[in-house]
Amino acid sequence: MHIDLAGRTALITGSTAGIGLATAEAFARAGARTVLNGRDEARLQAAANKIRTLVSGADLITVAADVSTAEGAQILLDVVPAVDVLVNNTGIFASTPVLEIPDDEWHRFFEVNVISGVRLARNYLPGMAERGFGRIVFVSSETAVDTPLDMVHYGVTKTALLAVARGLAKAAAGTGVTVNSVLPGPTHTEGIEEYITALLPEAGTFDEAQRDFIAQYRPTSLLKRLIRPEEVANLILFASSEQSSATTGAALKVEGGTLTSLVP
Ligand SMILES: NC(=O)c1ccc[n+]([C@@H]2O[C@H](COP(=O)([O-])OP(=O)(O)OC[C@H]3O[C@@H](n4cnc5c(N)ncnc54)[C@H](OP(=O)(O)O)[C@@H]3O)[C@@H](O)[C@H]2O)c1
Incomplete structure (x- = not known):
């Protein structure tokens, strides 16, 4: 299968490091105009330079914006008014006993891990539907299905993303836009x-x-x-390709078989 995203614009949030950076590299290799995002200009430039050394002719745009805020989402929309692929990858985690997680930490996890992607989908999905093609991928986690004792707030946000992706997929039914979540294991x-x-x-x-x-x-x-970040990126790339057109509303596992349920 040859995945060719030439002519497509793909935004990957949180792409200065880790899974997001590997995903941005995969999109650049597939020929997409690739939008990198993070909060820090220097880290963004370092990420873009790294991809340019690996992928000759990479077509990259960098946008410094905090996607956990409405202002950050607006900055992205101003610089990149339309995208064909949106990968909501930004996410934070922390190890804290569940009874010691204060309210403001619960709120912060929801803002960064859930609302950020909901807001961007709200901004970009209608345009995708109008053009008859779009791919939205939420980077969830195996912890969506198996709540970790030391990261209950994190797990809850990742469970929420499965429902968000499913709900948005229903909203996009019949439009040519697919919405899926991807569940990596420890990467x-x-x-x-x-x-x-x-x-x-x-x-x-x-x-x-x-x-x-x-x-x-x-x-x-x-x-x-x-798991290697590029192994997760491969599944995200497939879920963002023309070839994945019949896969929507799905929770796709790339967790090395850790989850014992036969279906997510
Ligand atoms: N690593 C794992 O084992 C694992 C397993 C399952 C799921 N996941 C999920 O995969 C995703 C990526 O995880 P990762 O481990 O690759 O992350 P990471 O290495 O910690 O990188 C996080 C990225 O998000 C950016 N970021 C953080 N807060 C941001 C904000 N408010 N606005 C914009 N960018 C922001 C960071 O950029 P700057 O710091 O430069 O701003 C960085 O590029 C997350 O959703 C995570 O929950 C990870």
């Missing part, structure tokens, strides 16, 4: 590296630590290792 990003190192300070190398982490905290993993 090798800087954030997860810090999280695992803090969780397992006794482990030797990071490679040993990640295998201990999987063995102790994700024993049902069939992959038995962290």
